[in-house]
Amino acid sequence: MAHDRLWWRIAWRNLWRNRLRTLITASGLAFGYLGAVLMVGLSDGMMIELIENGTRLMLGEVQVHSEDYLPERNMHHTIGGYEGTDLEVFLGRIASQEDVATVAPRLYGGGLLSSGEETQAALLMGVDPDREPRVSTLLSRLVSGRALVTGANEILVGSEMAEQLGAVLGGEIVVVAPAADGSMGNDLFTLVGTFDTGIPAVDQSYALLALPDLQFLMAMGPDRIHEVAMTVGNAQDSPRIAGSLGDLLADSELPVQVSSWTDLRPELADMVSLMNASHFIIVIVVFGMAVFGVANTMLIGTFERRREFAVIRALGTAPIGIGQTVVYEGIVLGVISLIAGALITWPILVWWHNSPLDLTTIISGFSVSGSQWRPILRVEYSVDTPIIAGLGLFLTSILAAVYPAWKATRVLPADVLAGR
Secondary structure (H helix, E strand, C coil), rough: HHHHHHHHHHHHHHHHHHHHHHHHHHHHHHHHHHHHHHHHHHHHHHHHHHHHHHHHHHHCCEEEECCCCCCCCCCCCCCCCHCCCHHHHHHHHHHHHCCEEEEEEEEEEEEEEEEEEEEEEEEEEEECCCHHHHCHHHHHEEEEEECCCCCCCEEEHHHHHHHHHHCCCEEEEEEEEEEECCCEEEEEEEEEEEEEECCCHHHEEEEEEEEEHHHHHHHCCCCCEEEEEEEEEEEHHHHHHHHHHHHHHHHCCCCEEEEEHHHHHHHHHHHHHHHHHHHHHHHHHHHHHHHHHHHHHHHHHHHHHHHCEEEEEEEECCHHHHHHHHHHHHHHHHHEEEEHHHHHHHHHHHHHHHHCCCCCCCCCCCCEECCEEEECCCCCCCCHHHHHHHHHHHHHHHHHHHHHHHHHCCCCCHHHCCCC
């Protein structure tokens, strides 16, 4: 043990023989740590932005349907069948679960919207004006007008659809839709607002009505809905929560299917998985490049101490002892770099998380996999990323010392002391 402490002391002393070189090398590793953590944090921020926009805009993080509703979306396949279900009791049972934050019922239908001489096909979505804003942000995307009032025969349409219809606020829109009793429902609705989600497929085709108004138009009772959407505490826990909720509702007499956003948007889930896998690649690339610079610096230091190593060898030190002290130098350098990296990384990480960079004035966002990404560079941080990056830095400093250590063990005392 005392012999081991001696090699540690020698390693520490050797590092500070050339202070400037050691500080530059440690700084390179520390900023490599900063770069790796920030790059992963930015990737996490983009991932969370995609998940939030993909689920909070309309989808919800977990959905409940009649077991035969998806994928055909037959209008007759409401929860509870033709009889429906006691809506308040059903919603209350779901909302009582610990992981469920908010719930909102929905009804869907297809129809035609007419204003003046223009007619457009539309997907009709019946929402609860009070509950829906707690689950999705769709009703908060109004660019003109106001929100819906239940029972007033009011309608919201996408900004692009309003332009195609030539409709203006306060104007009347004729809505025609197939009803559940086989008739053709039709009624006049007042346009009270337009919304803009940034996703053309939504803005061109969706029309929102208050849930009771759409139920009346489609000749459905107040207990008939197609979907219950909900938010949960953590969107990435949605598959687990959906499974637990499915087991709970399986005990009821209602044959339902519970799906998480990963089931409903598999392309978005695949993208998130790909981004998670890229985190390790980022760390490997950053420290893979750093290892060569550190190894080069340590190799130079080892070459400068060839005479010292030769004397030690001539005094009877085994080659393994020479290599051991060089590896210890790498370990000490890694510890110093890690401490310095953590001290400069965490303040920047916290500041960037709380003050994301808004680039919306420079570039516009884009939609991908049914979600929208805004050019707001937000950094998310977790416990895993700094630990993984720290291990990467530590392994880099050790691996960078292996080759110089091997070279040090190959020093021949007679040749070096003779000047050969």
